[in-house]
Amino acid sequence: MGWGEGRASVNRFRHVPVVLLLAASLGGCFQPLYSSGPETGGRPAVRDALSAIDVQQIDAAANTSEARLAVQMRNDLLFNFTGGGYAAPPTHKLKVQIAGSRAVVNIDRNTALPNVETYTLRTSYSLTEIATGKVVVTGNASTPVSYDTLGQQRFARLSGMHDAERRAAKVISDNVTARLASYFISGS
Numbered sequence: 001m002g003w004g005e006g007r008a009s010v011n012r013f014r015h016v017p018v019v020l021l022l023a024a025s026l027g028g029c030f031q032p033l034y035s036s037g038p039e040t041g042g043r044p045a046v047r048d049a050l051s052a053i054d055v056q057q058i059d060a061a062a063n064t065s066e067a068r069l070a071v072q073m074r075n076d077l078l079f080n081f082t083g084g085g086y087a088a089p090p091t092h093k094l095k096v097q098i099a100g101s102r103a104v105v106n107i108d109r110n111t112a113l114p115n116v117e118t119y120t121l122r123t124s125y126s127l128t129e130i131a132t133g134k135v136v137v138t139g140n141a142s143t144p145v146s147y148d149t150l151g152q153q154r155f156a157r158l159s160g161m162h163d164a165e166r167r168a169a170k171v172i173s174d175n176v177t178a179r180l181a182s183y184f185i186s187g188s
Contacts, residue, residue: 049184050081050177053127054090058098065162066100069121069169073098076173092136096125096176100165105146113149119161120144121168125176127183137183141175143168 055077058070073096081087098121105116120142127137147164149157 046181046184047083048088049091050181051083051085052088052091053081053180054087054093054130055081056093056095058096060098065165066098069100069165070098072166073123073169073173076170077176080173080177091130093128093130094125094176094180095128096123098123098172100168102161115149116146117149117161117164118144118146119164119168121165121172123172123176127180137180139176139179141172141179143171143175145171 055074058074060066060070077094077096078087100119100121103118103120104114105118106114108115122140122142124140125138126135128135145164145168147160149160
C-alpha cells in the first residue's frame with residue numbers, strides 16, 4: 001500500500017468523529033414516545049396521559065362481525081394506552097364508531113367463486129376532555145385488508161375473512177393510538 005492509497009483510506013473516515021460528536025450531543029434531546037418520564041412543559045408524559053383515557057364501549061349490532069371487532073378494538077386500545085397495567089383516573093373519554101364492508105376483487109372463471117376479497121374497516125373517533133366537556137380530537141381512519149378465499153373451501157374462506165377483520169382492527173387501533181399520542185405531545 002502506497003502513501004497515496006493510505007491517505008485516501010484516512011480521508012474516507014474523516015467525517016466519523018463529527019458524526020459521533022453530533023450523535024452524542026443530540027442524544028439527550030430525544031425522549032421515547034411512551035416513556036413515563038417527568039412532565040414536560042406542564043403536560044404529563046404521553047404514557048401517563050394515554051393511560052388516563054376512558055375508552056367507551058363501541059356500539060355494534062349483536063351477533064355480527066362488527067360486534068366481535070368492537071370488543072377486539074376496545075381491548076387493543078386499552079392495551080395500547082395502559083401497556084397491560086392499570087389505568088389512571090380518567091381525564092379524557094374516547095368514543096369510537098366502526099363500520100365494515102366487504103368487496104370481491106377477483107372471481108375464478110371456472111367456479112364463479114371469489115378468489116380475492118377485501119375487507120375495509122372505517123372508524124370515526126372523538127376524544128373529549130372530561131373536566132370541560134370539550135372535544136379536543138376528532139378523526140377518521142380506515143384500512144382495506146385483502147385476503148384470499150381459497151376457492152371452494154368454506155372454512156378456509158371464513159378463517160381468512162376473520163383474520164383480515166382482526167388485522168384491520170389492529171391497524172385502526174394503532175392508528176388511533178398514534179394520533180392521540182401526537183395530540184398529547186403537541187397539545188393540538
